[in-house]
Amino acid sequence: MIRFVAGRLLSAIPILFVVSLVTFLIIWIVPGDVTAEIAGGDATPAELEAIRQNLGLDRPLLERALAWYGQLLQGDLGHSYLLNRSVSDAVFERLPITLSLAGLSLVIATVIGILLGILAAVRQNTWLDQGAMVTALIGLSVPDFWFGIVMIILFGVFLGWLPTGGYVPITEDFFGWVRSMTLPALTLAFTQMGVIARMTRSSMLDVLNQDFVRTAKAKGMRARTVIFKHALINAMVPIITVVGVITGVLLSGAVVIESVFSLPGVGRLIIGSIQRRDFPIIQGGLLVTAAIFVFVNIIVDVLYVWFDPRVRDDR
Amino acid sequence: MGVYHQLKSLGRALTVTGALVLSTAFLAGGAMAQTMGGDFIVVQGSNPPSLDAMSTSSQASRNINMNIYEPLYGFSEAVTPIPILAETCEISDDGLTYRFPLRKGVKFHNGKEMTAKDVKASLERYRKVGATGNLLDPVESIEITGDYEVTFTMKKATPTFLEAFSSPRAPAVIIPEEDAETEAGKNSFVGTGPYKYVEYVPDSHVKLERFADYSADTRSTGIDGFGGNKTAYFDTVTFRIITEPGAQVAALEAGEVHLLEQIPVPAARRLEGNADIVTYENMPWAFNTFIFNMNVPPSDNPKFREAVQVALNMEEIMGITTEGLFQLDHGWQYAGTTYDAGDIGKEYYNQADADRAKALLKEAGYNGEEFSILTDGNIPGHSKSAIVIAEQLNAIGINAVVNQVDWPTALKIRLQPEGWNGWTLQMGIEPYLGPVGLIATLTGEKPHFIKNDPELDQLYEELISGSTVEARKATFAKIQTRMYEFFGVIKLGNIGLMQASRSNVKGFKPFRFPRVYNVWFED
Numbered sequence: 001m002i003r004f005v006a007g008r009l010l011s012a013i014p015i016l017f018v019v020s021l022v023t024f025l026i027i028w029i030v031p032g033d034v035t036a037e038i039a040g041g042d043a044t045p046a047e048l049e050a051i052r053q054n055l056g057l058d059r060p061l062l063e064r065a066l067a068w069y070g071q072l073l074q075g076d077l078g079h080s081y082l083l084n085r086s087v088s089d090a091v092f093e094r095l096p097i098t099l100s101l102a103g104l105s106l107v108i109a110t111v112i113g114i115l116l117g118i119l120a121a122v123r124q125n126t127w128l129d130q131g132a133m134v135t136a137l138i139g140l141s142v143p144d145f146w147f148g149i150v151m152i153i154l155f156g157v158f159l160g161w162l163p164t165g166g167y168v169p170i171t172e173d174f175f176g177w178v179r180s181m182t183l184p185a186l187t188l189a190f191t192q193m194g195v196i197a198r199m200t201r202s203s204m205l206d207v208l209n210q211d212f213v214r215t216a217k218a219k220g221m222r223a224r225t226v227i228f229k230h231a232l233i234n235a236m237v238p239i240i241t242v243v244g245v246i247t248g249v250l251l252s253g254a255v256v257i258e259s260v261f262s263l264p265g266v267g268r269l270i271i272g273s274i275q276r277r278d279f280p281i282i283q284g285g286l287l288v289t290a291a292i293f294v295f296v297n298i299i300v301d302v303l304y305v306w307f308d309p310r311v312r313d314d315r
Numbered sequence: 316m317g318v319y320h321q322l323k324s325l326g327r328a329l330t331v332t333g334a335l336v337l338s339t340a341f342l343a344g345g346a347m348a349q350t351m352g353g354d355f356i357v358v359q360g361s362n363p364p365s366l367d368a369m370s371t372s373s374q375a376s377r378n379i380n381m382n383i384y385e386p387l388y389g390f391s392e393a394v395t396p397i398p399i400l401a402e403t404c405e406i407s408d409d410g411l412t413y414r415f416p417l418r419k420g421v422k423f424h425n426g427k428e429m430t431a432k433d434v435k436a437s438l439e440r441y442r443k444v445g446a447t448g449n450l451l452d453p454v455e456s457i458e459i460t461g462d463y464e465v466t467f468t469m470k471k472a473t474p475t476f477l478e479a480f481s482s483p484r485a486p487a488v489i490i491p492e493e494d495a496e497t498e499a500g501k502n503s504f505v506g507t508g509p510y511k512y513v514e515y516v517p518d519s520h521v522k523l524e525r526f527a528d529y530s531a532d533t534r535s536t537g538i539d540g541f542g543g544n545k546t547a548y549f550d551t552v553t554f555r556i557i558t559e560p561g562a563q564v565a566a567l568e569a570g571e572v573h574l575l576e577q578i579p580v581p582a583a584r585r586l587e588g589n590a591d592i593v594t595y596e597n598m599p600w601a602f603n604t605f606i607f608n609m610n611v612p613p614s615d616n617p618k619f620r621e622a623v624q625v626a627l628n629m630e631e632i633m634g635i636t637t638e639g640l641f642q643l644d645h646g647w648q649y650a651g652t653t654y655d656a657g658d659i660g661k662e663y664y665n666q667a668d669a670d671r672a673k674a675l676l677k678e679a680g681y682n683g684e685e686f687s688i689l690t691d692g693n694i695p696g697h698s699k700s701a702i703v704i705a706e707q708l709n710a711i712g713i714n715a716v717v718n719q720v721d722w723p724t725a726l727k728i729r730l731q732p733e734g735w736n737g738w739t740l741q742m743g744i745e746p747y748l749g750p751v752g753l754i755a756t757l758t759g760e761k762p763h764f765i766k767n768d769p770e771l772d773q774l775y776e777e778l779i780s781g782s783t784v785e786a787r788k789a790t791f792a793k794i795q796t797r798m799y800e801f802f803g804v805i806k807l808g809n810i811g812l813m814q815a816s817r818s819n820v821k822g823f824k825p826f827r828f829p830r831v832y833n834v835w836f837e838d
Contacts, residue, residue: 032724034364038365045760083517090517156571164565165557262519
């Protein structure tokens with residue numbers, strides 16, 4: 001197992017190198033630079049030129065590339081043009097927000113999604129099945145920004161139960177943090193749980209029709225034991241695949257939710273930096289995000305092996 | 316003294332005492348109404364690109380910075396230069412020397428008193444990192460001529476210098492000498508304003524705190540433009556960054572925030588009947604313009620540009636662009652301001668005259684070449700204007716296509732001599748700065764329309780060397796005439812800015828930036 005994990009970790013290095021190279025090239029090809037943001041809407045060309053020189057943006061591409069990789073090898077991701085802080089500070093101070101949002105959403109989406117899926121499978125072709133799948137379909141179909149605004153108006157403005165946006169760090173006030181994360185996490189989870197629910201239903205139906213389940217039932221086992229101990233465990237591999245994919249979607253989908261709920265997370269940082277052309281943040285932020293994606297994929301691979309040792313043997 | 320006189324004296328004394336008591340009561344009442352304390356939460360849609368006021372001309376930065384920093388001179392409410400950190404400005408008869416005695420006892424947020432050394436160091440830094448550092452180009456040298464006095468020696472007499480120096484665009488603010496060597500954006504954010512910087516969490520908020528040792532300018536009784544007698548009533552002010560307009564409005568309705576720096580017009584109209592919310596119309600706020608690239612066909616042809624001018628229906632463009640908050644105005648200065656040039660050019664404005672436009676196109680020899688309209692999606696008004704303009708031009712036979720990109724890309728493309736024909740731009744601060752600030756962007760080395768109009772360049776030189784306001788007014792009238800002769804840029808109309816606050820916010824007056832001083836919460 002250790003060898004398996006080490007192999008996966010080593011394979012991440014060339015992937016991250018390619019990511020950094022592609023990111024670097026793409027952002028320097030994209031027209032425009034940060035001067036537009038600094039100078040404001042109606043700046044004169046002379047003002048833009050002055051700012052460009054101040055930031056060293058008039059230097060040749062190769063010179064800037066070498067400088068960036070030189071810094072990277074020393075563990076320095078560079079300095080933001082606009083945020084008055086280093087890239088690593090800017091990214092890592094926001095990472096907990098994005099990870100907690102994605103993490104909370106993942107837990108909610110997975111728990112509700114799996115329960116809905118199981119319910120739909122064991123009560124196949126009943127109104128419960130139909131209801132669960134319609135709920136899942138609505139979650140899949142509704143745009144998350146629209147659903148977010150609806151949640152804000154309902155729970156923030158009309159009912160006044162939860163804040164309309166903003167972030168309270170967990171270190172400052174735990175309950176404030178819970179309140180600030182509830183609506184965003186629910187919104188994000190609702191739009192993703194449908195995929196898990198549908199995959200669970202389909203996977204469970206396959207397993208529930210197999211001989212070993214029939215045998216378990218014939219032995220007089222309780223329905224709950226048959227479903228959770230025998231059927232669900234064996235239905236988990238496709239569900240894990242979907243959950244792994246959704247983890248990525250949640251991390252990237254968090255961008256929209258972070259904007260709607262004014263959460264200063266990594267997604268909003270990177271999207272804002274792309275709009276502002278804050279190149280060091282884009283480069284550093286994408287590298288860190290890519291590393292997280294790679295890491296999540298390694299975890300998914302390990303979980304495959306955990307749930308189904310045949311996978312390891314096949315490899 | 317008789318009884319009559321005694322009674323008369325007593326009556327007079329009682330009258331005086333009564334008047335004093337009454338006036339004291341009223342004054343006390345007035346003072347009591349302005350309560351101290353609280354956290355005032357202002358919302359704006361984007362991050363300030365920098366909290367170094369000198370190095371940015373962005374509105375998002377100005378909104379915050381002008382509560383932290385102060386310049387020597389700034390604009391009054393009536394857009395005339397007034398002293399802020401300076402006592403006054405004495406200009407020599409030959410216009411070559413500007414002496415600025417400074418206000419004494421002014422403290423920086425770090426506790427140090429401002430002296431001439433700080434002023435000289437700040438202005439030298441401004442030359443290097445100021446986004447509009449070129450406004451000090453006419454200044455040969457800045458000398459310390461006393462502990463509380465600096466003197467500028469000019470290269471040549473520049474009658475419009477003080478006006479330009481007072482510009483809030485990227486203001487020449489005064490910072491401590493210790494920050495003088497810092498790069499752009501790397502200063503310690505220490506100023507002399509009524510609020511001091513506490514923290515900036517990008518994409519979340521900027522926090523300011525009342526500066527207890529603020530040295531109020533007691534020469535005036537209240538605030539006046541960027542200057543005047545400022546009082547910080549709130550303990551703290553938080554500028555929250557909420558990008559989504561729907562979320563901004565929801566936060567205001569829920570009472571979680573107190574002021575929206577900008578609110579969508581439909582939302583403002585909806586909230587007009589809400590007793591908890593007050594809306595403010597800041598009109599006029601900006602020019603909506605359509606700029607031609609005079610370097611490439613077909614927009615290099617003045618007859619073609621004239622055809623576009625007479626074809627456009629400004630009412631339709633402005634109505635759609637601003638969602639109803641606009642003024643139809645052909646003038647290149649706001650109506651009623653000092654340099655307003657009256658009806659000059661009005662006969663070309665909002666004509667929507669398809670027949671005349673078609674005749675002009677024929678005269679121009681237009682053969683259906685592509686007319687590429689550059690615009691961006693970041694500022695919705697830009698793209699809306701572009702789409703309506705394109706539709707109107709298509710209707711008269713012009714092959715207009717819209718090239719919508721994002722804002723940084725649009726700025727990159729419009730600097731190129733080719734690849735675009737027209738560009739939609741809202742000019743916010745230039746019209747406010749007066750004719751010099753506006754025309755400077757249309758002349759010089761890199762005018763907005765790529766290729767210079769020599770006559771306009773010459774008129775600009777005449778404008779900045781005009782020794783009196785009357786002389787400059789006469790020149791500006793010639794400039795407006797010229798604008799409607801070569802049609803390098805089309806004025807589409809004036810745009811307003813809608814703002815909204817909770818109704819317990821008192822004293823707020825809409826201005827070029829949200830002044831968070833002299834504003835308080837009602838008990």
